Amino acid sequence: MSQIPIHTPLLVFEPNNWFLTGKEVNTSLKTIGQLKGVFIDENSRIAMNQDLPVYSVQTFQPSDDSAPGGLSIGNTTIYPGKVGNEFFMTRGHLHAKADRTEFYWGVNGNGLILLMNNDGDCRVEKMFAGSIHYIDRFHAHRVVNTGSVPLSFGACWPSDAGHNYEIIEQLGFTTRVMDSKHGPVLI
Numbered sequence: 001m002s003q004i005p006i007h008t009p010l011l012v013f014e015p016n017n018w019f020l021t022g023k024e025v026n027t028s029l030k031t032i033g034q035l036k037g038v039f040i041d042e043n044s045r046i047a048m049n050q051d052l053p054v055y056s057v058q059t060f061q062p063s064d065d066s067a068p069g070g071l072s073i074g075n076t077t078i079y080p081g082k083v084g085n086e087f088f089m090t091r092g093h094l095h096a097k098a099d100r101t102e103f104y105w106g107v108n109g110n111g112l113i114l115l116m117n118n119d120g121d122c123r124v125e126k127m128f129a130g131s132i133h134y135i136d137r138f139h140a141h142r143v144v145n146t147g148s149v150p151l152s153f154g155a156c157w158p159s160d161a162g163h164n165y166e167i168i169e170q171l172g173f174t175t176r177v178m179d180s181k182h183g184p185v186l187i
Ligand code: S6P
Pocket: 057, 059, 074, 075, 076, 090, 091, 092, 093, 102, 141, 142, 155, 157, 161, 163
């Protein structure tokens, strides 16, 4: 009989609820109350239930190693909903080390990913179960749920990338995704 042990994997991606399970998975929730200034219609946001979940983020960083060469993986689920006419979305960020790249892949639902370069030009791609998105160096990234079911997507990025949210708070994205009687529109 073989002496070589067979281990269980570090992580499991649950296909039924799109959740990562594993010992050191970190899970956090962003609620309406935590997203001040993110949506264009701040009065509508203030009038909503502040505890309403907008998106959940799960991340796993192997052995807490943020040295160059390490990778992190995560899963984000954006619930369906709107603030005013603007669809629920992530805050969006540039990496603190802005030359770090990332992959996103769609797992469930429908939406759009916004990829904005240093000049403020936005590339918009459709996101759906099976779609794969390359986030190039120096590109801020945000995902918008334009559908009526949760939009879930996976992500894999260099562990030393970090997050720069301040730049988005100051400058915002040049493209927003609003609902209209003809469906989602970019403004
Ligand atoms: C990390 C990666 C994702 C996002 C997550 C939430 O580099 O891009 O894990 O952190 O989708 O988005 P945000 O913009 O609120 O961090």
